[in-house]
Structures are given as structure tokens and as C-alpha cells.
Amino acid sequence: MDVIEVSGLRKTYRGHDAVRGIDLNVPRGEVFALLGPNGAGKTTTVEILEGHRRRSGGEARVLGEDPGTAGRVWRARIGVVLQDADDAADLTVTEMVRHVAGFYPDPRPVAEVIDLVGLTEKSKARIRTLSGGQRRRVDVALGIVGRPELLFLDEPTTGFDPAARRQFWDLIRALAAEGTTILLTTHYLEEAEALADRLAVLSGGLIVAEGTPATLGGRGAAGARVSWRHGGVQHTEQVTDPTELIRKLVAEDADLTTLTVTRPTLEDTYLTLIGDHR
Amino acid sequence: MTAAVLPGTAHNGLARGRVELLQFIRDRTAVIFTFAFPAMLLLLFGTIFGDSYEDTGVSVSQVYTASMIAYGILSTAFITMGSGLAMDREDGTLKRLHGTPITSTAYLMGKLILVFVLSIAEVTMLLLVGVLVYDMPLPDASHWVVFGWLFLLSVIACTLCGIAVSALVKRARTAGAILNVPLVALQFISGVFIHPITQLPSWLITVASLFPVKWMSQGFRYVFLPDSMKVYEAAGQWELGRIALVLGAWCVIGLVLCLVTFRWTEKDR
Ligand SMILES: Nc1ncnc2c1ncn2[C@@H]1O[C@H](COP(=O)(O)OP(=O)(O)OP(=O)(O)O)[C@@H](O)[C@H]1O
Ligand SMILES: [Mg+2]
Secondary structure: OOOEEEEEEEEEEOOEEEEEEEEEEEOOOOEEEEEOOOOOOHHHHHHHHHOOOOOOEEEEEEOOEOOOOOOHHHHOOEEEEOOOOOOOOOOEHHHHHHHHHOOOOOOOOHHHHHHHOOOHHHOOOEHHHOOHHHHHHHHHHHHHOOOOOEEEEEOOOOOOOHHHHHHHHHHHHHHHHOOOEEEEEOOOHHHHHHHOOEEEEEEOOEEEEEEOOOOHHHOOOOOEEEEEEEOOEEEEEEEOOHHHHHHHHHHOOOEEEEEEEEOOOHHHHHHHHHHHHO | OOOOOOOOHHHHHHHHHHHHHHHHHHOHHHHHHHHHHHHHHHHHHHHHOOOEOOOOOOEHHHHHHHHHHHHHHHHHHHHHHHHHHHHHHHOOHHHHHHOOOOOHHHHHHHHHHHHHHHHHHHHHHHHHHHHHHHOOOOOOHHHHHHHHHHHHHHHHHHHHHHHHHHOOOOOHHHHHHHHHHHHHHHHHHOOOOOOOHHHOOHHHHHHHHHOHHHHHHHHHHHHHOOHHHHHHOOOOOOOHHHHHHHHHHHHHHHHHHHHHHOOOOOOOO
């Protein structure tokens, strides 16, 4: 039994079909990323699985239960980082983390969580006074303080500076190593590539591609583009396997300081996929 | 996985109460407005209508002090609860909590603790004004017993109604406007601002009698005024039994409305 099992999931808002029948399975311990343009239905999907929104159709099982009716024991096993929140502005970071920790049977130590998200220096600051990225890190801290088996992260790194984002990636990898299952949405393709075991691209409420970061949308078979300069002339060749070509170039004594081998980035693949389905 | 025990609702409710209070006192404008407003009204009314009721030796300001306690509780409990809930829905507090194992009862318990503490502070403040500025004598023990249950029932009824009415509030920005409509209307017809209530047309008194505010202000007048003042009440009596009955009924109605209307998130989610 997978941690998340979804089939034919649909959600309609007053006549608008936001999610139009998606199937999704996330086994235990996997980091799964949902990508897709604004309004694709990522938040809708994730919040249905968190039990925040009611589905209009289809089946959903999360940790073996229907998220629409699951109780507090179930909620103690999940961790939620919502796309946006501005609650608890008048509490300090420590006060809020300690408060939420108190709802769980076996929470992580408060100071440890604050340290994990890099907010130790700001632990006594009122949440109101934090910067956008720092505010976001509080949300992440609150999402992980209960030692969830399954963690939902809806665009968790919005507003993070590059260093904070790397630190967050390390945190997610550490959680995954402990066996936490993670469902993540993000607009940062390099983030999906760095973290996800598998990912799906959502567009217009449908999954248009699913795979690993290396194989998504035929990326694995897309081959490589090899470029080099020789005798003052720029050469470019598109090949499936660059080994043969490079061997030949070495034999020809070409100027290899200018050699580049590029594969389509995840972003290229993603943009192609989205373009096709617009 | 060892099945560690989930913290109980009472424990979480107390934690919520603490956090609610902390957030309240850190928001200085809220503190000043909640407390200063009824006290200011009392000082104004006391100054404008400075005479006394014939033969009784009771000044109008003393009557206002007693009635204003009902208003203080109403505004504190009803408004704090109604707008607080709308705020919590809007800023994501409720959604955040709903993603954790806390129960809605624990959340509401926290709100109730906030309202009780605020109401006690409010009443203390009004009594201070009454005693220090208007020489209102404090009553004997038997009256304090009535004060006890009256205060309890009043706070609970107003709080529960506040929760129920907050379901009608779509945006926190409009909460004040919406919640003040029943509040202000009831004050005028319930003998809080206009006393004796018998000046009102009898059908209006009948309408007021359906709601808790009339009974609250009547009850607090019983507690703090001499027995001779009962002739100014609608029935010429204090009607303690009926007060308890009506307020008790409103607690039940409020609870039912509350259970029916309370939602963690907006309706069409
Ligand atoms: N509460 C709601 N009521 C009505 N329509 C909604 C509601 N929530 C979302 N929608 C609509 O459903 C669609 C999907 O929204 P959703 O928030 O799931 O997108 P998303 O993929 O998370 O986008 P983003 O990347 O911008 O966060 C959008 O067209 C949006 O307008
Ligand atoms: Mg979203």
C-alpha cells in the first residue's frame, strides 16, 4: 500500500474544473514533486490530500485513510506547509513552534527545529518582524515539528535566498533519509531536480507527464548537443550518444578547450511539455 | 512506530488560551479599544445624565454602571469572538491548526479563555469607575452569588452567539460592521442605554425579551442596585428565575448554532 494513492481525482469550483481526473501514487519514503504553471491545480490537489478541501470526484487515500474524513490521529502523522499563511504575527518564533509542537505526541525539540530551518538568531523575534523568506522558514519549521511520516510542502522555498534554499534541500534530504515521504510543489526546476525521486507535471488540471528528473518527457532519450571550434569555425552536432563523436574529435586533434556537451535541462523539457499542452 | 499518546483537548485548549491572551495583549490598539470604550461611555453617560431616581437615592450613573456591565460583557464576548474567528479564518490560523491534531473544541476553549479573562478585566474596570467616580456601593454576598452565575451564563451565551454570527462574516474587514448591527440595536431596546425600559413601546420590549441582553442588564441591575429599583423594570420585578432560564436557553441555542456553523475553512473549499 502506497502512502498516497489517488485515482481519477477531480475538483470543480462553481463550474470551473480545476482538477480533471488525476492518478497519482507515492510509495513510502519517496520525494515526489508536482510541477506546473500557475493555476494548474497543484495547490488544489495537495490541499485535497491534506484534508483541507473536499474533492468533487475520484478516490484518494493518504496513509490508508480518506483525507476528507480522517481524524486527529491521522493528522498527527502528516505535516503541512501551506502555500501562504500569515497567522501568529504577534508571537515569537520560539513561542509559535513550541505551541504547535504541543499538539503532537512526539514532537522534535523546539530549538532543534528552529536550528534546522536556520532561524536560531531570530528565535526571539516576533513573526511579524521577519522577512518574507524567514517567515516561510517558520512555516517549514511548523510543518516538520511533529515528526510527520508524510510531509506536504506547497512551494516551500518561495522567497528563500540561494543559501537558505541549499540548507532547505539538505533538510529535505535528511528527512527523506529518515524515511519521511514528501509531496512537494515548486516552480524551481532545479529544486525538483535536486530533491525529487519522481515528478509529475500538471497542466490545466491534468497530469501531462510523469517520470524521474532524468527521464521526464523523454528527456533521457533526447540525446545531447555537442559543440566545439576547429580551425576557427564553430561546429555543432546533435547526437544520441556523444561518446563516439568525442572519440573521433580526440583522434582528429580538435581544440577541445571549447568543447561543450549539453543535454536539455529539466527546464527545457518542462517548457516544451507545458507549451504542448497550453 | 510506538503509539505515543496524543495530547488531550483540555491540555491543548489551555495552550490555545495562553497564546490567545499573549496575542491579544501584544496588540495594543485592541487592548485600548476593548477596555477604554465601555468605560468611556459610562463616564459620558454618567456626566450627561447626572440626576437621580426619585425617592430611591440611586443616581442615574449608578444605574448606568450596572447596565453597562452587561454591555461590557456583550461587546467583549460577542465582538472578540465574532471578529476573532473571522480573522483566524482569514489569516490562516484556522487552516494552520486544522493541519495539526488539535480539535475544534480545544480551539474554541482557547477563545473562551480569552473571552473570560477579558470580560473579568472589563467588569472590574467598569466597577472601578462606578465605585470610585459614582460612589456605587458594592453588594452583599448573596448578590455576588447571583453575579457569579449571571456572569458565567452571559459570557457563554454571548460568546457562542458571536461564533455563530461569525459564520455570516465573509471578510474580517467587514466583521466590525456586521457584528455591531445586532449589538447596537439590542443595547437600545434592552434597557442598557435607555432606562427605565418601560419608556419603550411594549412590542419593542417583547422583542428585546427574546434576546439575552435585556435579561443580562436586568440581572446586573439586581446585583448592584437596591431592591427598591425593581419598580423600574418591565415586570416591576427582578425575575431572577426567568433571567436564568432565558440565558440558559441562549447558551443552548448558541451551542447548537455554533456546532452547525463552525467550519475550519471557507465553505466552498
Ligand atoms: N477556492 C477557490 N474557488 C474558486 N476557484 C479556485 C479556488 N482555488 C483555486 N481555484 C482555481 O482553480 C485553479 C487551480 O488553482 P490552484 O491554486 O490549485 O493552482 P496552483 O497550481 O497551485 O497554482 P500556483 O502555481 O499559482 O500556486 C485556478 O484556476 C484557480 O483560479
Ligand atoms: Mg498553488
